[in-house]
Amino acid sequence: MLSAKNAKVVEATLPVVGAAIGDITPRFYDRLFAAHPELLRDLFNRGNQANGTQRQALAGSIAAFATALIAHPDQRPDAMLARIAHKHVSIGISDDQYKVVHEHLFAAIVEVLGEAVTPEVAAAWDEVYWLMANALIAIEDRLRADAAGPDGDPADLWRPYTVVTRHQETEDVTSYLVRPADGSAPPAGRPGQYVSVRTTLPDGAHQIRQYSLSGTAAGALRFSVKREAGGEVSGHLHDHLRAGDLVQVSPPMGDIALADGDGPVLLVSAGIGNTPMTAMLAHLADAGSTRTVVSVHGDRDQLAHAFRADLARLTAELPDATAHVFYERPLGEWPAERTGLVDLTTVDIPAGATAYLCGPLPFLRAVRGQLLAAGVPAADIHYEVFGPDLWLGA
Structure with a gap:
């Protein structure tokens, strides 16, 4: 992975770069969109640019990748890379755009850090960038080829x-x-x-x-x-x-998908985060699965709960499935133990369950912590967050 010489430089400068990355990313995006306004118009999410979440996500991914290279020099953070690659393919990021990003990102780094960016420091972080970029390019090329099929055009999947x-x-x-x-x-x-x-x-x-x-x-x-x-x-x-x-x-993308097998499944969602969970339940029901399935969902109230009828119907169709629904402000009578925020300590979690989580970031942090405390291995907890992923490396 990262060369021994540059690893020492990156490790020594990571605190400085990490502390400045919040200043670097706005300058990077300002430079990028000034030179290529069509990217903001037709590719990047203008809403996420306006509220800053996309900028935070870029900063988090670079810092997480560099940290992973230092902490585990013989491993590549493939889980993080796969998540980014799926998103890039789904919106149409092309290989040549990595050169454009490199140009404006490194110009922003020099603007912010000034003389601290010696040739040695620049070379070390250049290696970090291209290790990440080339890994993403390779993954994305495979994803595009698979999505296009033998007769399709990987360059245009729309x-x-x-x-x-x-x-x-x-x-x-x-x-x-x-x-x-x-x-x-x-x-x-x-x-x-x-x-x-x-x-x-x-x-x-x-x-x-x-x-x-x-x-x-x-x-x-x-x-x-x-x-x-x-x-x-x-x-x-x-x-x-x-x-x-x-x-x-676009073709379906996303690295968080229901895995095959016969072990127990735990589906935990909040709000519109139950959308992928509904697809997973439908797949299990259509396949006549006999797996143990536990669904847990949190919402504001019954009227805000999308797919409420689907949850009841699909749970009834599966031979070993249960559903637990929490409402913050339920309409009419509702069990006291299911009123308020989702609390997995009140749910029987099957031994050996693979958990899938989807919802807002604070919800994900809370329920993931509850699962870890309950003894569910981190490797068996998979999450999807809508919008830019501000939790990379979790």
């Missing part, structure tokens, strides 16, 4: 889909069943994965968002969209995307 049906799950969650417009079969996805949806907004920008698959049907995919406060894409889809319309959709 396909037009026709909206077959639109279903209002709750006041702010809508599901769309879509089929390839050319009548071909959609690419196979794994339960728990997401698709990217590319939307043309009124100002002409082509903005991209990821939405988890909430189920499938013959020759079709179903994704679900929560209208977010101030969300320009989710609001546009809710207001304008109707049955019969065309929409650009």
Whole structure:
């Protein structure tokens, strides 16, 4: 991995670079978008750029990668790299863009750190960057080739889909069943994965968002969209995307998907985080699985709980499944032990369970901690967070 000489330099300068990375990333993005405004217009999430979460995610990934290289010099942090690679492929990041990022990132580093960036320091961090970039490029090339198939074009994975049906799950969650417009079969996805949806907004920008698959049907995919406060894409889809319309959709991506096997499964979600869990439950039910399945979900109340009926129906279809639902402010009578935030200490967790978590970051931190305290190995706890992952390396 990292050469011995440069490893010493990176280890010595990691505290300085890590402390400054919050200043480096804004300058990097300002430089990048000034030189390439089309990237902000048509590739990057403008909302996440405005609120700073994408910038925090970049800082976290670089720091986590460098830290991993120093702590485990003979290992590559493949779990972190896979998560980033799936997201990059889903939105259309290309190999040549890594050179563009390198140019503006290192210019920003020099701007912030000044004379501290000696030729020796620059060379060491240049090696860190290209180790990460080349690893991502290799993973992403494989993902694109697999998604394109033998007759497809890995360079352009976007396909037009026709909206077959639109279903209002709750006041702010809508599901769309879509089929390839050319009548071909959609690419196979794994339960728990997401698709990217590319939307043309009124100002002409082509903005991209990821939405988890909430189920499938013959020759079709179903994704679900929560209208977010101030969300320009989710609001546009809710207001304008109707049955019969065309929409650009990527192949299913995502490294967190239900693994095959016969061991117990624990599905833990909050809010719209139950979207991939619904797909996992549907897959298990369709397969006639006899696995022990425990679903735990937290929401504001019954009206906000999307896929509530699906959870009850799919749990009933599985021979060894239970569901536990927590409401913060339940409407009407509700068990006291299931009122408030999700508390896994009140749930019987099957021995040997593989856990899948999805929801806001504070929720993920809390329930992961409860699982670790209950003796569930960290390797058996998988999580998906919507939006930029600010928890890389966890």
